[in-house]
Each structure stands twice: as C-alpha cells, then as structure tokens.
Amino acid sequence: MSTEQQLISEKACWRCKETVHPTITEWCPNCGAYNSKKKPKTPEQKQAEQEEKIRKLLSGEIEGQYFDRKFCIIDGVKMTYDEYHSPEFQKKLDKKRFAAMSKARASKMKEARAKGTHTKKEWMALVEEFEHRCLRCGNVPEDGLTKDHIKIIARGGSDAIDNIQPLCRQCNSAQEQFNWVEWRRESGFGLGTNCFCWMRRIS
Ligand SMILES: [Zn+2]
Ligand SMILES: [Zn+2]
Ligand SMILES: [Zn+2]
Structure with a gap:
C-alpha cells in the first residue's frame, strides 16, 4: 500500500x-x-510490523537492535536479558564500543591535522615559555607534561600549536574524560549501555 x-x-x-x-x-x-x-495503526498492524522487524534483524536483512520486555536482538542474535547482562557479553559490548570510539577518534584526529599541525620544537618552546608548569594546577610534574587541545579535537579543534596547552597527566585526563562524555552525548553516541532494563521495571 x-x-x-x-x-x-x-x-x-x-x-x-x-x-x-x-x-x-x-x-x-x-x-x-x-x-x-x-x-x-491497529494493534494487529503494530504487532505484524514488529514481527517483521524481528525476522529481518535475525536474518541479517537489516542492521540494528531490538529490545522488548522479554528479549533483545543484538547483531542478529536473540538473547534473554540474563544473557545480555552476563559479564562475557558486556565485555564484548565494551570492546565494540571502544572500537567504535577509537575509530571516531582517529578520524577526528585526521581532521585536526588537516587544519593544522605542530612541530616538536614548537611544543618544547611552549613548555619552556610556561616554565614546565601545568597550566591548570601550576605544578611541575615529574613525569612530564602532556599536550592538551584547548578546543578539543572531537569538536573540531586543530592540532596546531596555538590550540595546544601543556597540562600534567592528572589534569589532562580529568579534563579529557569529561570532554569525551560530553562529546558522546552531543554526537548521539549515548552514555553507558543501551540496556532497556527500565522496560522490565515498569512491566
Ligand atoms: Zn480542530
Ligand atoms: Zn595539572
Ligand atoms: Zn541492564
């Protein structure tokens, strides 16, 4: 029709x-x-559509995920919620998420380098300029300084020296974690798992 x-x-x-x-x-x-x-749509139509979607997901005709109160389908595999929540499967999911994030990160880094790059000499000069101090906490870290991108790469910052500041490892990682959480939220990656446990809680 x-x-x-x-x-x-x-x-x-x-x-x-x-x-x-x-x-x-x-x-x-x-x-x-x-x-x-x-x-x-009538309830019958809705159910027929749902069954069609499940069939296509299981046969690999379409990609995607499916969750309902009883089971879920991920990568064409139907599983119960206990199977979904097993440490083995969660580990697998984490690996997949990590791979997707690494890929996104690498492609953003490529974009950043296209906008601008810096030399080792420029970086050393910057570190000297600030007397080897972290620009956030002011300490002179024993294990050296790390390069922090002021406008973060995930949001289109460049890799040129004018977008880089020296931070200690602690300050940089504290900041980076926050940035990536923000980035995930903004880019629609979502936070944490896709789990639809709440569906079961209300059922
Ligand atoms: Zn009216
Ligand atoms: Zn610091
Ligand atoms: Zn859950």
Missing part, C-alpha cells in the same frame, strides 16, 4: 470535531490540534 492510499481524504479533528483535510494540513486550521496524516 502506498503512502497515498494510506491518507484519509477527510476526517473530523479529534479535538474540535471540525472537518479537516489531513492530506493538506496536519494541523487543524480551526483549533491548531495535530491531526495525523496517516490512519492510526
């Missing part, structure tokens, strides 16, 4: 009961209420 056929030529607005033409407008011209263009 085409989208065209799914459209209803006219119906009553659910709120003001005026006749509206959902093919022309989704918003009732009379009261402003939202009227869907499509016919509402």
Whole structure:
C-alpha cells in the first residue's frame, strides 16, 4: 500500500470535531490540534510490523537492535536479558564500543591535522615559555607534561600549536574524560549501555 492510499481524504479533528483535510494540513486550521496524516495503526498492524522487524534483524536483512520486555536482538542474535547482562557479553559490548570510539577518534584526529599541525620544537618552546608548569594546577610534574587541545579535537579543534596547552597527566585526563562524555552525548553516541532494563521495571 502506498503512502497515498494510506491518507484519509477527510476526517473530523479529534479535538474540535471540525472537518479537516489531513492530506493538506496536519494541523487543524480551526483549533491548531495535530491531526495525523496517516490512519492510526491497529494493534494487529503494530504487532505484524514488529514481527517483521524481528525476522529481518535475525536474518541479517537489516542492521540494528531490538529490545522488548522479554528479549533483545543484538547483531542478529536473540538473547534473554540474563544473557545480555552476563559479564562475557558486556565485555564484548565494551570492546565494540571502544572500537567504535577509537575509530571516531582517529578520524577526528585526521581532521585536526588537516587544519593544522605542530612541530616538536614548537611544543618544547611552549613548555619552556610556561616554565614546565601545568597550566591548570601550576605544578611541575615529574613525569612530564602532556599536550592538551584547548578546543578539543572531537569538536573540531586543530592540532596546531596555538590550540595546544601543556597540562600534567592528572589534569589532562580529568579534563579529557569529561570532554569525551560530553562529546558522546552531543554526537548521539549515548552514555553507558543501551540496556532497556527500565522496560522490565515498569512491566
Ligand atoms: Zn480542530
Ligand atoms: Zn595539572
Ligand atoms: Zn541492564
């Protein structure tokens, strides 16, 4: 069935009961209420669609994840929640997430280098300029300074010397962790697991 056929030529607005033409407008011209263009799906239709999605996920026709109250499908494998929460599987998931993040990081670094690079000499001069101190805590760390990108690379910062500041390991890692959490949130990577435990909690 085409989208065209799914459209209803006219119906009553659910709120003001005026006749509206959902093919022309989704918003009732009379009261402003939202009227869907499509016919509402019946529970049978919804279930059929869900079953179709599960079938496609399991056969590898489509990629994606599926969660419901009883089980989930990840990478084409159906598993129970206990299986999902097993340390072995969580370890596997962590590995996958780490690989995805490393890949994203590497591609961002490439972009950063395209915007600007720095030499070892420039870096040493910068360290000298600030008397080997960390710009955040002011200490002179025994294990040396690390390069911190002022505008972080994940957000489009360059690798040129004017975007680099010397920080001690402690200050840099404290900051970096925060940056990546932020970046994950902004880029839609999400935080932590995709687990839908809350679904079970409310069921
Ligand atoms: Zn209306
Ligand atoms: Zn420091
Ligand atoms: Zn969980």
